Amino acid sequence: MVSAGGDPLGLAPFASRPSQGRGRRVPEDASDLRNDFQRDRDRIIHSAAFRRLEYKTQVFVNHEGDLFRTRLTHSLEVAQVARTLARAMGLNEDLTEAIALAHDLGHTPFGHAGQEALDACMTPYGGFEHNLQSLRVVDLLEGRYPNFDGLNLTFEAREGLVKRCPTEQAKRLGDVGRRFLDGTQPSLEAQLTNIADEIAYNSHDVDDGLRAGLLDLDELLALDWIAGLHHRASTSHPGLRGRRLVYRIVRDLIADQVHDLIETSQANIDAASPEDPDAARALSHPLIGFSEAMHAQHWTLKQHLHERLYRHYRVHRMTTKAARVIEALFETLMSDTQLLPPQFREAAEARESARGLRGRARVVADYIAGMTDRFALDEHERLLSPKRLT
Missing domain, CATH: 1.10.3210.10 (Hypothetical protein af1432)
Structure with missing residues (x-):
């Protein structure tokens, strides 16, 4: 049983309790539910x-x-x-x-x-x-x-x-x-x-x-x-x-x-x-x-x-090809951030101004890490296949 907005009952003394937690980075009002x-x-x-x-x-x-x-x-x-x-x-x-x-x-x-x-x-x-x-x-x-x-x-x-x-x-x-x-x-x-x-x-x-x-x-x-x-x-x-x-x-x-x-x-x-x-x-x-x-x-x-x-x-065949896709995407996007979607391009420019190439690379990594398998394969084809111009 859980009381509305409260702690679950029956917790051990060493269990974490939201009412005694260390909070959020930005304070927020509590929920009543x-x-x-x-x-x-x-x-x-x-x-x-x-x-x-x-x-x-x-x-x-x-x-x-x-x-x-x-x-x-x-x-x-x-x-x-x-x-x-x-x-x-x-x-x-x-x-x-x-x-x-x-x-x-x-x-x-x-x-x-x-x-x-x-x-x-x-x-x-x-x-x-x-x-x-x-x-x-x-x-x-x-x-x-x-x-x-x-x-x-x-x-x-x-x-x-x-x-x-x-x-x-x-x-x-x-x-x-x-x-x-x-x-x-x-x-x-x-x-x-x-x-x-x-x-x-x-x-x-x-x-x-x-x-x-x-x-x-x-x-x-x-x-x-x-x-x-x-x-x-x-x-x-x-x-x-x-x-x-x-x-x-x-x-x-x-x-x-x-x-x-x-x-x-x-x-x-x-x-x-x-x-x-x-x-x-x-x-x-x-x-x-x-x-x-x-x-x-x-x-x-x-x-x-x-x-x-x-x-x-x-599995090794699959993972080898997958690694090559990631490597090619990273190299291509690092070399030309104009290829990134606007949100990521702007972030890359801002972080590069603050931290140099390290900042640019982190944004490129954010973009690639957020991809699904299928999107990564499609993006690789869009960026690198001579048969695909859009």
Whole structure:
């Protein structure tokens, strides 16, 4: 039950509460219907960056098949796993959901291949990292409100978007960068959502990899964990085959991780006994995490996916071509900002006046990172194909 505009009931002492939060960058009047974390979630859902996730690659480019996951479906799955975890541990579900839904807003087209290519292009100009870009989206790039740039999210939602950060960058981030300088932690909700992302990512890539025929179930069964899940499914449902067997294995894969994370994290919390959210933040180590045994199984599965799925020659062909598209777009737009749409051209000129080529490059990166897979391919053709003059 939730009181109108108030905090959810039954939260643990160390859970984040909107009524005790650190506020927004630009102060706003409170809503009489939704608390601040609920408003964060709703702003994220209504943002253009969130809608574009529907057409951004997870592993397989969007048009390769209607059933493969996109950044949008991945984000929804992360939110579902994270909310389950938060509810079980007495943490704030609304904040957890907001972080989960926003965590990939800054991701490039073409998945990690796009990020790596854009980071390489941006190396002389400060680099590119999609978590920092997500913060940039919600702090600056979304233009929906008359009184501020971005979405003006709460501190608690914003800090959950930044998973890692170099020291020099942390100094420029202000409040959300402070913990990287102090060696402290984000909220427990942010810690939880970070691992929910890993749970969803690995488990559902198994599903998509098998569906695409790039992963082989017999090879996966060489992993003790998957073999155990297969035995469990076959014992409880003799004769189970095909997609239903895969679905059962993937569900149990997620369930094993969720239960281990709750049990291990609760033991860590009990040992540390944080009295409030700031006491949990002040620690030098996170409290949310897997047991050593589950961490080892998780890592083994991740390595298998890297070797058998992400480096599969069909995926490699796709990612190689995608990287070339990103590189060509960056080089072309950096060389002539008149090719940018007016809004980005004006921003590039302004930032170049203030920061030189570094400023120009950041705006070009903003433009490319905001593209969907299909738009990036179309823009590449518009700019570079001699057969396309408009």
